Amino acid sequence: MGDQDNIVIKAERITKSFPGVRALKKLDFEVVRGEVHALCGENGAGKSTLMKIIVREYIEEEGNIFIEGQNAKDLGIRGVQKLGLSLIHQDLNLIPMLTVAQNICLGREPVTRFGTIDWKAMRLKATEFLTELTSEIDVEERVENLSISEQQLVAIARSLVTSPGILILDEPTARLDLKTSDQFFSFIEKAKKKGLTVVYISHRLEEIYRICDRITVLRDGSKIITSRVNELPQTDLVKYMLGREITQQVPKEKVPIGKTRLTVSNLFPKEKGEDINFDLKSGEILGIVGSIGAGKSEVARAIFGADPRKKGTISVAGKEVRINTPQDAIREGLALIPEERRDQGLVGSESVRRNITLAALKKKFCGGPSWIKQDKEIQAVKETIKALAIATPTTEQEVQFLSGGTQQKVVVGKWLMSDSKIYMFDEPTKGIDVGGKYDIYKLVVDLARQGAGVIFISNELTEVLSLCDRILVMFNGQIIKELITEATNREEVLFYVMGGRDYAETANNS
Amino acid sequence: MQKQPITPKDIINNYGATFAFVIAIIFFSFTSMGFFSGQNLQNILVQSTSLGICAFGLTIVLISGEIDLSYAGVIGLVGAVLAGMLKEGHSIGLTTLVCMAIGLGTGLLNAILIVVLNLPSFLASVAVMFICMGAERIYNQGITTWIRDPEILSIVQAQVGPLPAGVLYLFVLFILCWFLLTQTRAGQYIQALGDNIDAVKEVGVRAQLIKFMIFVVAGLIFAFAGYVETLRIGGAVMYAGKQLMLSVLAACFLGTATFKAGKANFPGTLIGAFFLYTLLSGFTGLGMKFYLVPVAQGLILIISVAISSVRRGKIEQVQF
Numbered sequence: 001m002g003d004q005d006n007i008v009i010k011a012e013r014i015t016k017s018f019p020g021v022r023a024l025k026k027l028d029f030e031v032v033r034g035e036v037h038a039l040c041g042e043n044g045a046g047k048s049t050l051m052k053i054i055v056r057e058y059i060e061e062e063g064n065i066f067i068e069g070q071n072a073k074d075l076g077i078r079g080v081q082k083l084g085l086s087l088i089h090q091d092l093n094l095i096p097m098l099t100v101a102q103n104i105c106l107g108r109e110p111v112t113r114f115g116t117i118d119w120k121a122m123r124l125k126a127t128e129f130l131t132e133l134t135s136e137i138d139v140e141e142r143v144e145n146l147s148i149s150e151q152q153l154v155a156i157a158r159s160l161v162t163s164p165g166i167l168i169l170d171e172p173t174a175r176l177d178l179k180t181s182d183q184f185f186s187f188i189e190k191a192k193k194k195g196l197t198v199v200y201i202s203h204r205l206e207e208i209y210r211i212c213d214r215i216t217v218l219r220d221g222s223k224i225i226t227s228r229v230n231e232l233p234q235t236d237l238v239k240y241m242l243g244r245e246i247t248q249q250v251p252k253e254k255v256p257i258g259k260t261r262l263t264v265s266n267l268f269p270k271e272k273g274e275d276i277n278f279d280l281k282s283g284e285i286l287g288i289v290g291s292i293g294a295g296k297s298e299v300a301r302a303i304f305g306a307d308p309r310k311k312g313t314i315s316v317a318g319k320e321v322r323i324n325t326p327q328d329a330i331r332e333g334l335a336l337i338p339e340e341r342r343d344q345g346l347v348g349s350e351s352v353r354r355n356i357t358l359a360a361l362k363k364k365f366c367g368g369p370s371w372i373k374q375d376k377e378i379q380a381v382k383e384t385i386k387a388l389a390i391a392t393p394t395t396e397q398e399v400q401f402l403s404g405g406t407q408q409k410v411v412v413g414k415w416l417m418s419d420s421k422i423y424m425f426d427e428p429t430k431g432i433d434v435g436g437k438y439d440i441y442k443l444v445v446d447l448a449r450q451g452a453g454v455i456f457i458s459n460e461l462t463e464v465l466s467l468c469d470r471i472l473v474m475f476n477g478q479i480i481k482e483l484i485t486e487a488t489n490r491e492e493v494l495f496y497v498m499g500g501r502d503y504a505e506t507a508n509n510s
Numbered sequence: 511m512q513k514q515p516i517t518p519k520d521i522i523n524n525y526g527a528t529f530a531f532v533i534a535i536i537f538f539s540f541t542s543m544g545f546f547s548g549q550n551l552q553n554i555l556v557q558s559t560s561l562g563i564c565a566f567g568l569t570i571v572l573i574s575g576e577i578d579l580s581y582a583g584v585i586g587l588v589g590a591v592l593a594g595m596l597k598e599g600h601s602i603g604l605t606t607l608v609c610m611a612i613g614l615g616t617g618l619l620n621a622i623l624i625v626v627l628n629l630p631s632f633l634a635s636v637a638v639m640f641i642c643m644g645a646e647r648i649y650n651q652g653i654t655t656w657i658r659d660p661e662i663l664s665i666v667q668a669q670v671g672p673l674p675a676g677v678l679y680l681f682v683l684f685i686l687c688w689f690l691l692t693q694t695r696a697g698q699y700i701q702a703l704g705d706n707i708d709a710v711k712e713v714g715v716r717a718q719l720i721k722f723m724i725f726v727v728a729g730l731i732f733a734f735a736g737y738v739e740t741l742r743i744g745g746a747v748m749y750a751g752k753q754l755m756l757s758v759l760a761a762c763f764l765g766t767a768t769f770k771a772g773k774a775n776f777p778g779t780l781i782g783a784f785f786l787y788t789l790l791s792g793f794t795g796l797g798m799k800f801y802l803v804p805v806a807q808g809l810i811l812i813i814s815v816a817i818s819s820v821r822r823g824k825i826e827q828v829q830f
Contacts, residue, residue: 057712078714093709095702097773106702107713109695116693158713 005069006033008166008197009054009085014063016049024049024221026063031166036188036198038208038229040241041218047201048090050218051168055087056080067166084165088172092155096144101126103143104158129157134183149177156184167191168199173207177291178459178497185211204460205234217241238434252466253445258282260318261453262303262334262422267312269295269302273477276312280422280453285444287468287485288457289497295477296457297339300424304329304336316422330359335415337408339426345411348400352392353381355399355410360418384413389439405436412443423447424455429463441467461493473497528768531785534792542795550795552673554787559666559676560585560739561754562783565761566687567731572762572774573691574724575704576624576631581732581758583642584616585751588736590646593655593746602662609737610730616642617729621722643749656745666741676738680780683731688776700724704773756804760811761786767817786810 009031017023024046031037039047052058054065056077065072068083075083094103101122102109110121126139135153143151152175159167173181188198188211202208208215209229217224217240224240225232260279267276273295280286288296302309305323314323316332323329329336338345346355357365357377365377381395388409392402399410408428415423425444429437444467448454458464464471465485473481473496481496492503539546564581571578588609595605616638623634657663666676691697699720702710710717739754740746747753764785765778786807793806 076714077711081714087712089712091708093706093712095705095709097705098698098702102698103709106698106709107715109698111695116689117695117698 007031007066008033008068009199010066011050011054012064012066014050014053014060014065016053016058016060024053024060027218027221027223029216029223030226031197031199032214033197034192034195035213036192036200036211038212038215039199039201039218040208040215040237045218045241046221047218048170049221051087051170051199051201054080055085055168057087081162081164084162085168086159086162086164086166087168088155088159088170090170092151092175094143094151094155094158096142098143099139100130100137100141100143100146100154101139103154104129104139104161106158108161125161126157129160130154132160133157133187135180148175149180152176153180153184165195166197166199168201170201172200173202173204177294178494179291181207205237206462208237209234241434252441253449255283255445255448257284257469258451261316263315263318264299264303265313265315267299267302267314268310269298269477270308270310272298273302273474276479278472278479278482280455282421282451282453283448284470285448285454285456285468287464287471288455288474289459289461289464289471289493290474291459291497294474294497296474297426298477299474300336300426300455300457301338304334304424306336306338330418330420333419333421334424335418335420335422336424337411337415337426337428339430345414346399346407349398351396352385352390352399352402352410353378353395356381356384356413356417359414363418380417381413384416388413388416388443403436405432405439408432408436408440409443420452422453422455424457426457427459428456429458429460437463461490461497465490465493528781531768531781531788534785534788538788538792538795542792545792545795550791554784554791555677556674556742557791558783558787559674559680560735560742561757561761561786562680562780563683563738564732564735564754565758565765565779565783566683566776567728567735568758568762569765569774569776569779570687570691570700570724570731571631571728572766573704574700574721575707576721576724578620578631578635578725578728579755580616580620580635580638580642580729581735582751582755583639583646584613584729584732585736585739585754586746586749587616587642587646587649587751588612588733589740589746589750590650590655592737592740593657594650596657596659596662597655602665606737610733613730613733613736614726615729616732617726620729621725624725625718625722639751643751646749650746650748652748654745654747657741658744663741663744666738676742679734679738683734684776684780691776696720756807756811757786760807760814763811763814763818767814773818782814 007030009029011027011029013026013028014024015026027046027050029050039050041047049058053060054067054072056072056075056079067075067080067085070083072080095106098106104126105122110118110125112118123139130137130139130153133153133156135150135157137146137150137153143154146154152172156169156172172184176184185207192198200208200212212229214226215229215232215237216226217237219241259282261282262280264279265277268274269276276299278286288299290296298307301307302312303314303323305325305328313320315321316334321328321332323332323334326336347358357380361372364380365373378395384390385392385395390409390413391406399407402410428440428444432440441463444454444456456464456468468485471483471485471488471493472479473483473493475496483493483496495503544550564585567581568578591612592605592609595608596602620635620638623629623638624631664675666674666679668675670678691700699710699715699717703717703721707717736751739750743750761782762774762779764782765780766774768778768781789810790803790806794800798806
């Protein structure tokens, strides 16, 4: 690192603290021109905080940041943007009511010589950036009508408007489907050749090793190591992130498969999907894979009564049941741990205790019509916290201050409390760090061992392959393939996820 | 991205309130005494002016995701000062300046309380409303003051072509507001603020400054509404703003039920203002007692808020 001109971002001994949240401690960080630099660490390690300090959304308490050699103390948000720095947040921060073009050009609207907005130029500009990302989204469409994957692309396109020299991406692929991810990676590779510097925050090992040159690992607000990616084996990386060694990624164990718990026949979800048929046995973990927009969540929501369905019957333990609302589903022993847990599964400003007992309050802890037996409630919550190893200081901690993985466990705790027998996890590990993922896998396996049936919806093939007994592949709203995990492999699953037909034949021909 | 085909249901959903407006006009033409006379229709327009102007001020604030109820106080205070200063013999020029200064002052006060000190806009603006009502009472001692100079009254009452000047102000202000919102950068940011303020901050726009300016501009518009209202009536009646309080809210929320998926918008507010007086005028023609007017307005407000909430609810995903 002799060449000082080549260091585009330099952070020196940065310290920052928030009330109740882990801080950055005298952290050093350097990014060299033209590299793709991965930033790794568990949730709460300080990755996002560091990036927000670099783009001046937060101000450090101690230390110095230099962008292109200039001290960031003198630069505001606009100032660092002028130096070519652009951050794409984890939460997309788009404006749902405005069109794609309006969102992409927000803050940089082209104007006519009268000072009014030049709509034509705006559309052209937006189209140009989307084309660069090989996307064909209609720029006149309102953002609220786009899929999550498309929204992510719009957010990326917006950051390109400033023609940045340095792009900071905070988990961009968490929202992209597999096909779009591929397009996105080839865009990054192209842009890198043109001299773009990228800081890439990700939880996905596969991507890091595919597109990154160097990597910095953070833990508890400190830097652990910076290394070239190809000199750092995956196992070491995980070790540095966790500070402890994980020998086995997923703790799958053989569980005897019992009687049928759930049968779904001729299900047509209202939003997307047709003629879904499958069953789920006790002790079984059934994976549902497919790219974003394949209709996985829609199936789960339709079964749970969260969305209306066009038709279809659902049987629990061989008996047909009527499920029209989530309340019906809960009564039948179903549980859905939704993808957007913060919106749909939790009351953020309430305590861990309140959240865990929410669904079972009436059934278990009410003395009179509405009298809550607090002692009993607290006792039960404490047991749940212990059983699930929920990392919370007290039962009264507000859940919004807990990490993503811990929040996920609180949602599960809620369903455990209400004695569910069929669990549907929708992308439970999305945006969760390695340690948190491990805990969730363990939890899923435990549930299966206790005789529950588990539906595990995921986009990450690795976890599905090592966790599930059976895998259903969805494409375009239909189940196009059922695979037995023991008799398949990664390539075959991916083949079907991408909409392929007849893997054996294709493999033989090539 | 596939375009959804437009179904009849969408049309009813999007323009339902506009249809209701047309149906109401037809209904009253047949049933209500003298409803469809040119005089009555002009009355509806004239009565809607100050209400409409004031509702535009509120609409800007609503679009940005806040609320400002101070107009109910500002209108009365401006009216009292206008009539009072003229009675004391001050020139109309100076008086007009003072009236606008009141709007600027209350707007700044709201902006400081809500944007700088971060108080909830509902409470802060209600407090400012009461302060203005108190000031009005102190200034005019609770006495109605009339303005008799026809030249001054003609500022609002003069016929310009087929319409009184006041109605013209309403339309000019409408075009200005609509243009600002849809054709300028500032307008984009105001819309965006109401949806997702973080997104606006993130692109380096000074969101707080824009919000500050919104309250100041709204204050000025409220003052102008008070000015027009006073000259339309020809004097300052005690607590004139209070009379308009419910109507302005109802007009804005009728507007949200008219266009644009349950969001406040200028064309909607304009139609909402006309619609409101059409209904009131129609019901009066049918023999509704004057003391039932607030009841009718309250019902209209509830219905329009309900319509726009249902429509928002349809767009957002069902949550559980």
